[in-house]
Amino acid sequence: MDFTLEYTDANSDARAGTITTDHGIITTPIFMPVGTVASVKAVHLHELKDDIKAQIILGNTYHLYLRPGLDILEKAGGLHKFNGWDRPILTDSGGFQVFSLSDNRKLTEEGAYFRSHIDGSKHLFTPENVVDTQRIIGSDIMMALDECTPGQADYQYAKKSLALTQRWLERGWKHFCETEGLYGYRQTFFPIVQGCVYPDLRRDAAMHVAQLGADGNAIGGLAVGEPTEKMYEMIEVVNEILPKDKPRYLMGVGTPANILEGIERGVDMFDCVMPTRNGRNGMLFTRNGIMNMRNKKWADDFSPIDEDGTSYVDRQYSKAYLRHLFISDEILAMQIASIHNLAFYVWLTQEARRQIISGTFKSWKKDMVQRVTHRL
Amino acid sequence: MDFTLEYTDANSDARAGTITTDHGIITTPIFMPVGTVASVKAVHLHELKDDIKAQIILGNTYHLYLRPGLDILEKAGGLHKFNGWDRPILTDSGGFQVFSLSDNRKLTEEGAYFRSHIDGSKHLFTPENVVDTQRIIGSDIMMALDECTPGQADYQYAKKSLALTQRWLERGWKHFCETEGLYGYRQTFFPIVQGCVYPDLRRDAAMHVAQLGADGNAIGGLAVGEPTEKMYEMIEVVNEILPKDKPRYLMGVGTPANILEGIERGVDMFDCVMPTRNGRNGMLFTRNGIMNMRNKKWADDFSPIDEDGTSYVDRQYSKAYLRHLFISDEILAMQIASIHNLAFYVWLTQEARRQIISGTFKSWKKDMVQRVTHRL
Ligand SMILES: [Zn+2]
Ligand SMILES: [Zn+2]
Numbered sequence: 001m002d003f004t005l006e007y008t009d010a011n012s013d014a015r016a017g018t019i020t021t022d023h024g025i026i027t028t029p030i031f032m033p034v035g036t037v038a039s040v041k042a043v044h045l046h047e048l049k050d051d052i053k054a055q056i057i058l059g060n061t062y063h064l065y066l067r068p069g070l071d072i073l074e075k076a077g078g079l080h081k082f083n084g085w086d087r088p089i090l091t092d093s094g095g096f097q098v099f100s101l102s103d104n105r106k107l108t109e110e111g112a113y114f115r116s117h118i119d120g121s122k123h124l125f126t127p128e129n130v131v132d133t134q135r136i137i138g139s140d141i142m143m144a145l146d147e148c149t150p151g152q153a154d155y156q157y158a159k160k161s162l163a164l165t166q167r168w169l170e171r172g173w174k175h176f177c178e179t180e181g182l183y184g185y186r187q188t189f190f191p192i193v194q195g196c197v198y199p200d201l202r203r204d205a206a207m208h209v210a211q212l213g214a215d216g217n218a219i220g221g222l223a224v225g226e227p228t229e230k231m232y233e234m235i236e237v238v239n240e241i242l243p244k245d246k247p248r249y250l251m252g253v254g255t256p257a258n259i260l261e262g263i264e265r266g267v268d269m270f271d272c273v274m275p276t277r278n279g280r281n282g283m284l285f286t287r288n289g290i291m292n293m294r295n296k297k298w299a300d301d302f303s304p305i306d307e308d309g310t311s312y313v314d315r316q317y318s319k320a321y322l323r324h325l326f327i328s329d330e331i332l333a334m335q336i337a338s339i340h341n342l343a344f345y346v347w348l349t350q351e352a353r354r355q356i357i358s359g360t361f362k363s364w365k366k367d368m369v370q371r372v373t374h375r376l
Numbered sequence: 377m378d379f380t381l382e383y384t385d386a387n388s389d390a391r392a393g394t395i396t397t398d399h400g401i402i403t404t405p406i407f408m409p410v411g412t413v414a415s416v417k418a419v420h421l422h423e424l425k426d427d428i429k430a431q432i433i434l435g436n437t438y439h440l441y442l443r444p445g446l447d448i449l450e451k452a453g454g455l456h457k458f459n460g461w462d463r464p465i466l467t468d469s470g471g472f473q474v475f476s477l478s479d480n481r482k483l484t485e486e487g488a489y490f491r492s493h494i495d496g497s498k499h500l501f502t503p504e505n506v507v508d509t510q511r512i513i514g515s516d517i518m519m520a521l522d523e524c525t526p527g528q529a530d531y532q533y534a535k536k537s538l539a540l541t542q543r544w545l546e547r548g549w550k551h552f553c554e555t556e557g558l559y560g561y562r563q564t565f566f567p568i569v570q571g572c573v574y575p576d577l578r579r580d581a582a583m584h585v586a587q588l589g590a591d592g593n594a595i596g597g598l599a600v601g602e603p604t605e606k607m608y609e610m611i612e613v614v615n616e617i618l619p620k621d622k623p624r625y626l627m628g629v630g631t632p633a634n635i636l637e638g639i640e641r642g643v644d645m646f647d648c649v650m651p652t653r654n655g656r657n658g659m660l661f662t663r664n665g666i667m668n669m670r671n672k673k674w675a676d677d678f679s680p681i682d683e684d685g686t687s688y689v690d691r692q693y694s695k696a697y698l699r700h701l702f703i704s705d706e707i708l709a710m711q712i713a714s715i716h717n718l719a720f721y722v723w724l725t726q727e728a729r730r731q732i733i734s735g736t737f738k739s740w741k742k743d744m745v746q747r748v749t750h751r752l
Contacts, residue, residue: 038700042707045692068675068700075676082678082697299444300451302458316421321458324414324444331418331707 001141001188001215003247011362013239013266016353019216019247021140022185023080023088026055028247028268029352031259031345032090034276037063038083041276042331042338045084051311052342053350056088056140058271061133062097065123066116070136078138078183090271091139092251093130093172096148107147107164127172131179131189138183141190143218144172149196151225158196165194166208173212190249192220197230199237206241216247219267223253232261239266256285256348256372260365263352270349275341280334282326285344289374291319293337298323305336311343348372377517377564377591379623387738389615389642392729395592395623397464397516398561399456402431404623404644405728407635407721408466410652413439414459417652418707418714421460427687428718429726432464432516434647437509438473441499442492446512454514454559466647467515468627469506469548472524483523483540503548507555507565514559517566519594520548525572527601534572541570542584549588566625568596573606575613582617592623595643599629608637615642632661632724632748636741639728646725651717656710658702661720665750667695669713674699681712687719724748 007016019026033040033048035057040048048054059079068082076082079089098105098114105114111126125133127145134142146165149158169191176189191209195201209217219238222231235250242248249269250262259270275285282293286306291298298319305322306314313336325333348368355361383392395402409416409424411433416424424430435455444458452458455465474481474490481490487502501509503521510518522541525534545567552565567585571577585593595614598607611626618624625645626638635646651661658669662682667674674695681698682690689712701709724744731737 037704037706038697039704039706039708042711044689044708044711046688063704067704068696072676072696072700076678076694076696082694082700084692084694084697300448302452312422313420316460318452318458318460320444320448320452321414321460324448324458328413328415328439328443330413330415331710332415332420334707335418335420335711 001186003216003245005245007357009356009361010359012264014263014352014356014361015266015268016356017247017268021088023086023140024055026088027350027353029263029349030055030269031349032056032058032269032271033342033346034058034060034271034273035083035085036060037067038079040338040342042280042335043342047339048085049087051313051339053346054087054342055346056090057085059089059091059137059139060097061091061094061130061137062101064091064137065094065133066118070133074136074182078136080138088140089138090141091134091137091143093143093145094125094133095130095145096252098125099148109164109167111145127168128175131172131175135179135182135187138181139187140185141188141216142176144169144189144191146192146194146220148224149194149221151197151221153196155198158198158201161196162194162201162205165192166205169208169212173214188215190214190216190218192218192251193238193242194221195234196221197226197234199233202234202237203241206238210241210243214246216249217242218249218251220251222250223258228258231258232265235262235265235267256345257369259345259348260352260369260372263349264361264365275345276338279337279341282333282337284337285341285372286376287344287348287368287371289371289376291376293319293323293326293333295323305340309340309343310347311339313339377562379592379621381621383733385732385737386735388640390639390728390732390737391642391644392732393623393644399462399464399516400431402464403726403729405639405725406431406645407725408432408434408645408647409718409722410434410436410647410649411459411461412436413443414455416714416718418656418710419718423715424461425463427689427715429686429722430463430718432466433461435465435467435513435515436473437467437470437506437513438477440467440513441470441509442494446509449514450512450558454512456514464516465514466517467510467513467519469519469521470501470509471506471521472628474501475524485540485543487521487544503544504551507548507551511555511558511563514557515563516561517564517592518552520545520565520567522568522570522596524600525570525597527573527597529572531574534574534577537572538570538577538581541568542581545584545588549590564591566590566592566594568594568627569614569618570597571610572597573602573610575609578610578613579617582614586618590622592625592645593618594625594627596627598626599634604634607634608641611638611641611643632721633745635721635724636728636745636748639725640737640741651721652714655713655717658709658713660713661717661748662752663720663724663744663747665747665752667752669695669699669702669709671699681716685716685719686723687715689715
């Protein structure tokens with residue numbers, strides 16, 4: 001994986017760059033749709049490419065490991081072959097889902113023991129075996145196993161947790177360096193900066209991560225219960241230390257405004273389930289504000305979903321029709337909302353890129369934050 | 377609405393024709409996807425046109441009347457404007473759903489009283505007001521209100537029920553003739569032949585229907601619990617009497633084999649929820665047989681869903697991937713299965729048409745019935 005930093009904003013830390021992988025290039029800043037269990041929920045493969053214009057998608061190692069399982073994924077020749085997505089794929093390490101989905105899990109020095117949320121079977125994720133798993137999945141970018149420290153953790157807990165994450169990182173990085181991909185193309189490995197809301201821990205974590213010299217670096221443990229201003233502060237602290245010539249990935253964040261603030265602070269890559277999850281519940285994000293499609297006010301509004309939208313669904317279907325589909329619990333409602341929201345998120349990051357390149361990012365961003373937080 | 381009978385099979389009663397409506401032409405025999413509540417479940421509008429190649433879809437008056445309601449539909453300018461489908465639409469009268477969905481319904485001479493299955497509100501469908509409702513929906517082909525006699529009804533019940541259906545038909549037809557469409561295009565009205573499994577009742581019903589001189593005629597009350605052979609016998613009895621120069625619509629039927637048998641007996645139009653409903657449960661119909669996609673046998677079968685399929689999903693996705701999506705309860709599974717099954721049903725009727733035209737229907741149909749009933 002290579003990264004070329006093309007433009008740096010004169011008035012902020014915003015950057016525009018290009019990531020090159022063996023599955024194609026990614027122009028940053030970029031939003032990456034989440035394809036949890038080998039499918040971006042309610043979205044067809046060609047819609048992801050042609051309508052949403054996704055350049056890279058995520059896979060969740062925890063979900064893929066349980067279903068379809070490594071045996072099937074390896075027989076298929078990796079996730080790209082299995083689901084047909086031939087552009088880059090990033091996978092998380094599975095640690096986050098072990099803590100959010102499994103009832104029965106235990107952290108040890110060795111790794112994370114857990115029971116499957118599906119059938120209760122017992123499993124262990126270690127810093128080494130999640131590398132092996134991501135080798136089998138065949139992700140272009142794999143992530144280190146870490147403990148995602150809760151946003152309200154006290155300092156002592158956060159410090160101990162970070163120390164474990166750092167020991168795991170050493171082990172994972174070593175194992176990554178000693179092993180090779182299975183399918184003939186390059187894979188890379190991103191370490192993750194933890195440290196909760198404590199600047200000194202974040203600095204320590206960022207320095208530890210930076211000295212590895214990985215192709216890219218991630219910031220984890222944000223948007224997990226801490227105040228939003230703390231999140232922005234931590235991004236600033238960390239990005240002062242992370243190398244400028246490597247892409248920075250802010251994990252699991254967030255609202256359109258969060259993403260714009262992240263870009264302003266020098267983040268290059270984003271993912272979040274919000275556009276799909278909230279979309280399935282009737283929330284649409286647009287450049288003019290947020291719409292709750294279940295609201296009665298749309299019942300007889302026959303205008304297009306979003307005149308300014310970038311996806312065909314925005315003009316194909318009316319607000320009244322989409323509202324009707326949500327009220328009637330029709331699957332098509334979730335399909336339309338997912339395409340719209342993902343296309344909007346990808347557009348937002350790519351428009352930020354254009355604004356950075358043309359030197360107008362700062363004022364555009366200020367206006368856009370107002371717009372995207374407005375309730376329609 | 378006009379119908380041109382183009383070909384009649386020399387070896388059976390199968391026919392090929394063309395129906396012309398103000399929203400375009402329909403080449404028969406044709407399968408009509410069911411768009412229950414203004415959406416064909418899990419299918420985008422453009423998929424219905426481009427991938428499934430639907431020529432006409434159904435709407436359910438009962439569902440549309442309750443949601444989005446007549447006020448919204450009239451404000452939209454009818455269902456075509458509301459959901460964007462600009463090809464022909466056929467609507468049922470709503471009677472069938474009153475009996476299958478409402479807990480609390482009562483048949484009187486006046487009409488069918490019922491409570492909404494959604495909010496318990498009280499409503500009345502009469503032979504006249506369902507015409508008015510279908511005028512507001514703006515269907516190209518509307519259906520008469522009838523009582524769909526259960527397949528196991530005894531003779532006395534069936535006879536009384538048919539008599540009510542016939543009195544309602546007179547009233548509905550009169551009201552249709554006295555009223556006009558709201559949106560400037562032509563609407564037509566199909567009467568329905570009932571009579572359960574009793575040949576003399578079916579004959580009486582067919583003669584009563586035939587003398588109206590409607591643009592087309594429907595056969596109802598089949599595939600509702602009677603033996604399959606009885607269904608085929610009733611189609612034969614009725615089609616001997618129904619005019620040859622008008623299209624014949626067999627309501628709510630059925631499996632691919634049922635449809636082929638219906639075509640052989642002179643039926644021109646079909647609808648059924650089976651391709652979408654069974655599809656959502658993992659059952660795929662193909663020209664080589666039926667697949668249960670939840671079956672373990674597909675887990676590592678990476679071949680395309682259906683090499684011979686007519687829709688792009690058949691080659692875009694593998695059996696193993698689709699099986700994984702079903703096992704993981706992913707919405708995309710239902711989307712893929714719905715597109716595949718509907719495309720197959722439409723193909724089956726249009727291929728029957730080609731075989732009728734080329735004089736090879738009889739032998740093709742015999743082979744195809746074997747194929748489509750095979751379990752893969
Ligand atoms: Zn998120
Ligand atoms: Zn049916």
